[in-house]
Amino acid sequence: MSRRHKRKKLMSEINVVPYIDVMLVLLIIFMITTPLLNQGVNVELPKISSKPVNPDQADPIRVDVDRDGQLHYDGETITADDLQQRISVIVNANPEVKVYVGGDKDVAYGQVIAAMVLLQEAGVPSVGLLTEPPESANPASANPTSAN
DSSP states (O other), X not given: OHHHHTOOOXXXXXXXXXXXXXXXXXXXXXXXXXXXXXXXXXXXXXXXXXXXXXXXXXXXEEEEEOTTOOEEETTEEEOHHHHHHHHHHHHHHOTTOOEEEEEOTTSOHHHHHHHHHHHHHTTOSOOEEOOOOOOOSSGGGSOTTOXX
16 A cells, blocks of 8 residues: 555646747847848838829929939939939938939839938938839820829
8 A cells, every 4th residue: 555655746847948948049040130121221101092293392303213223313314422412412401302213114123222322321301212104005095294
């Protein structure tokens, strides 16, 4: 009878050491990857469907990037440094000025982003992107005033 009373008790504890190891590994992975996710350009996306720009508003600044990646401002080809200086002067005089970037459909995406970064460095608080409405199936109903 003495053998019955000397049974081993069941262990009801959970070993949490493996869980702690997994959590530490995940913490290290997140600490390494988080700074990599913060690269980019701040763009304010519209919260409603896009509407055409109102021509009655004050003249917005328009910067175009052609298919060769050259910048155009005020009807002339301009270097990145000159563009940044001119835009900086305009934004300092009128911080509420609207700035839009138009890119050729064949230009590399990175070159449009580079133009947006130049504008951001010049002090522009937000940049809009110009688009053209899609061509309709009926050529007679196409928008004749679409911008290039």
